[in-house]
Amino acid sequence: MLIPTVMLLLGLLMQPICLLYTRAVMSSAAAETARAALTAQSLDDCRKYALRRLDAVPEASLFHVGGREDWQVQVERGSDGKSVTVGLSGHVRPLPLLGVAVSLLGERDQTGVVLRAKVTERLRPDWVSGAYGSWVGVWK
Numbered sequence: 057m058l059i060p061t062v063m064l065l066l067g068l069l070m071q072p073i074c075l076l077y078t079r080a081v082m083s084s085a086a087a088e089t090a091r092a093a094l095t096a097q098s099l100d101d102c103r104k105y106a107l108r109r110l111d112a113v114p115e116a117s118l119f120h121v122g123g124r125e126d127w128q129v130q131v132e133r134g135s136d137g138k139s140v141t142v143g144l145s146g147h148v149r150p151l152p153l154l155g156v157a158v159s160l161l162g163e164r165d166q167t168g169v170v171l172r173a174k175v176t177e178r179l180r181p182d183w184v185s186g187a188y189g190s191w192v193g194v195w196k
Contacts, residue, residue, distance in 0.1 A: 071151050074118040075171070078148060082173035085109035086142045090177040093131050093140040103129045106144065117149040121168050138179040145172045 089106040096102050106129045113120045120126070130143040149168040163170040 067151055071118060074116075075148060075150070078113050078119050078146070078171060079173065081110065081112050082144045082146065082171060083175070085112075086144050086173045086175040087177070089129075089131065090140045090142040090175045093133070093142065094177060094179045099131045099133070102131045102142075106131070106142065110144070110146070113146075117168075118151070119148065121147050121149045126167070139176060141174065141176045143172065143174045145170055147171070 085106050088109060089102050092105055093099060093102040107124060107127060110127050111124075115121075115123060126146055128143075128145040130141075132141045134140065147165075147168040148171055163172075
């Protein structure tokens with residue numbers, strides 16, 4: 057009686073950890089891709105970079121399902137040319153006990169629960185004023 061109870065408790069504790077790990081990797085990959093896209097010429101290379109970073113997520117249903125083809129990577133430059141938005145989404149299939157709770161908290165489709173991460177970065181922060189020449193002039 058003790059072993060099944062301990063295993064159930066371990067399963068209940070591990071599922072949120074697996075989801076948080078996947079979200080952390082997705083958020084990190086989105087932020088790194090956004091920073092790379094600010095200076096990159098090709099957004100397709102940035103998509104490949106994001107997919108490479110997402111390879112850190114194990115292909116287990118607790119972490120991610122669907123393989124590399126399941127990841128959706130969207131990299132868009134802002135209309136001003138000085139900002140980039142990166143959106144990542146993937147699927148996870150939680151354990152049956154937590155699946156109901158997780159699906160109530162988030163979006164769900166036929167593949168599983170959808171996890172999303174979105175990051176917007178600017179080439180120059182709003183607090184930086186002046187042109188590049190004026191900043192260089194300070195150091196002359």
